[in-house]
Amino acid sequence: MDLRLHTPRKQRIGTREKDVDHEERPSVSQAIDHALQRLESVLTRLEGAVTQRFEAERDPSDLETELAIMGEDRARLAAELDAASARLAEVEATSANVEHRLGQAIDAVEGVLAPSRASR
Incomplete structure (x- = not known):
C-alpha cells in the first residue's frame, strides 16, 4: 500500500506552509451541483427579465x-x-x-x- 496517497501534502501559502488534504477539494459531483445551482439562479433571473419584457410590451x-x-x-x-x-x-x-x-x-x-x- 502506498502511503503517499493518504498523507496530506504541504502547500506554501505566503511565508507559511499549510496542510492540504486531497479530500478538501470539491469533488466532481460537488462541482456539478454548484454549476447547476448557478445555472438555476441565472435561469430564474432570465425568466424574471422575460416576464418584465412581456409586461412592458403588453397587447x-x-x-x-x-x-x-x-x-x-x-x-x-x-x-x-x-x-x-x-x-x-x-x-x-x-x-x-x-x-x-x-x-x-x-x-x-x-x-x-x-x-x-x-x-x-
Whole structure:
C-alpha cells in the first residue's frame, strides 16, 4: 500500500506552509451541483427579465383600451371643470351684485343719519 496517497501534502501559502488534504477539494459531483445551482439562479433571473419584457410590451389592444378610458376620464374632468368654472362665474356675479346693493344700502342709511347728526 502506498502511503503517499493518504498523507496530506504541504502547500506554501505566503511565508507559511499549510496542510492540504486531497479530500478538501470539491469533488466532481460537488462541482456539478454548484454549476447547476448557478445555472438555476441565472435561469430564474432570465425568466424574471422575460416576464418584465412581456409586461412592458403588453397587447396593443390593452393599451388602446387604457387610452380610451383615459380619454373618457379626460372628457369627464373637462366637463366638470367647465361646470365648476360656470358656477364660479355665477358666484362672482352674485357677489358683485350683493356688494353693489350693500353699498347702496349703506349710502341710504348714511344719507338718513347725516341730517340728524348735523342738527345735534
